[in-house]
Amino acid sequence: MSNFGFIDETPIAMKRFLLLYILSVLISCTYKKTNYQGAIAITFDDHSINDWYAQRFLFKKYAVHATFYISDIERLSSKEINQLRTLQMDGHQIGIHGFHHLQIPEKGVNRYIKNEIVPAIKILEENKFLIPTSFAPPFGLSNPSFDKKLNKYCTIIREARWNDQHQNLSEYDDIYLKDAHQFKVSSIGIDVNYDIDFYEIIEGIDRLQFKKEVLVLHAHKINKSGTSYSIDPKLLRKLFKYCRYNKVEFLTMNETRNFMTKN
Numbered sequence: 734m735s736n737f738g739f740i741d742e743t744p745i746a747m748k749r750f751l752l753l754y755i756l757s758v759l760i761s762c763t764y765k766k767t768n769y770q771g772a773i774a775i776t777f778d779d780h781s782i783n784d785w786y787a788q789r790f791l792f793k794k795y796a797v798h799a800t801f802y803i804s805d806i807e808r809l810s811s812k813e814i815n816q817l818r819t820l821q822m823d824g825h826q827i828g829i830h831g832f833h834h835l836q837i838p839e840k841g842v843n844r845y846i847k848n849e850i851v852p853a854i855k856i857l858e859e860n861k862f863l864i865p866t867s868f869a870p871p872f873g874l875s876n877p878s879f880d881k882k883l884n885k886y887c888t889i890i891r892e893a894r895w896n897d898q899h900q901n902l903s904e905y906d907d908i909y910l911k912d913a914h915q916f917k918v919s920s921i922g923i924d925v926n927y928d929i930d931f932y933e934i935i936e937g938i939d940r941l942q943f944k945k946e947v948l949v950l951h952a953h954k955i956n957k958s959g960t961s962y963s964i965d966p967k968l969l970r971k972l973f974k975y976c977r978y979n980k981v982e983f984l985t986m987n988e989t990r991n992f993m994t995k996n
């Protein structure tokens with residue numbers, strides 16, 4: 734009897750196994766679909782290399798890839814150049830923020846590129862960095878004639894803005910990357926002096942999760958000084974933690990291209 738019982742039960746066991754297998758495949762497909770939640774490109778401007786390097790462990794812990802837009806490259810010490818190179822090896826991107834941190838003029842764009850862009854690229858190349866592909870205009874803004882010329886050197890320009898309209902962060906349409914070929918995007922500052930709190934950043938994250946976009950943020954120094962153009966590492970940690978929990982990735986400007994193409 735027990736032999737017959739075993740023979741009779743085998744197909745049922747197999748059916749159960751197949752059913753469970755199909756269910757698990759379906760669940761994993763659904764999970765992958767709902768798992769995707771948009772991304773953030775966090776960027777840092779100027780040349781606070783020591784500050785950024787000191788947070789290496791924090792970036793690593795939360796798998797955050799950032800983009801560092803460097804100005805005044807010729808003034809960096811060899812120690813800072815090495816630190817920057819290590820950050821690049823960790824997966825971060827190095828972009829250009831002007832050779833002398835000068836504002837882009839309305840006229841004389843060719844001269845600006847010759848003096849502010851080309852030498853910065855040259856120094857990065859000489860110091861064995863990857864060829865930079867992104868530029869952040871000092872003081873935040875570029876202009877159409879400059880953009881046209883910069884097309885030859887960069888694949889994406891990151892402008893910067895203040896919370897000047899006192900709007901909900903989700904209402905600043907220009908701080909979201911929406912497709913893989915977008916040449917220009919703005920970002921919103923999250924340093925102390927931009928007066929944006931954690932919950933306002935979450936408003937922006939709510940939008941990117943809903944619309945599957947990339948929110949672009951910028952900051953400068955990372956330290957506990959509470960002074961203008963600095964962000965407290967505690968706020969960064971809180972943001973990284975929140976995003977990991979909510980499955981929001983932190984990508985370099987270059988990585989956003991693949992991300993937008995895939996999704």
Ligand SMILES: [Zn+2]
Pocket residue numbers: 778779804830834871872
């Ligand atoms: Zn700057």
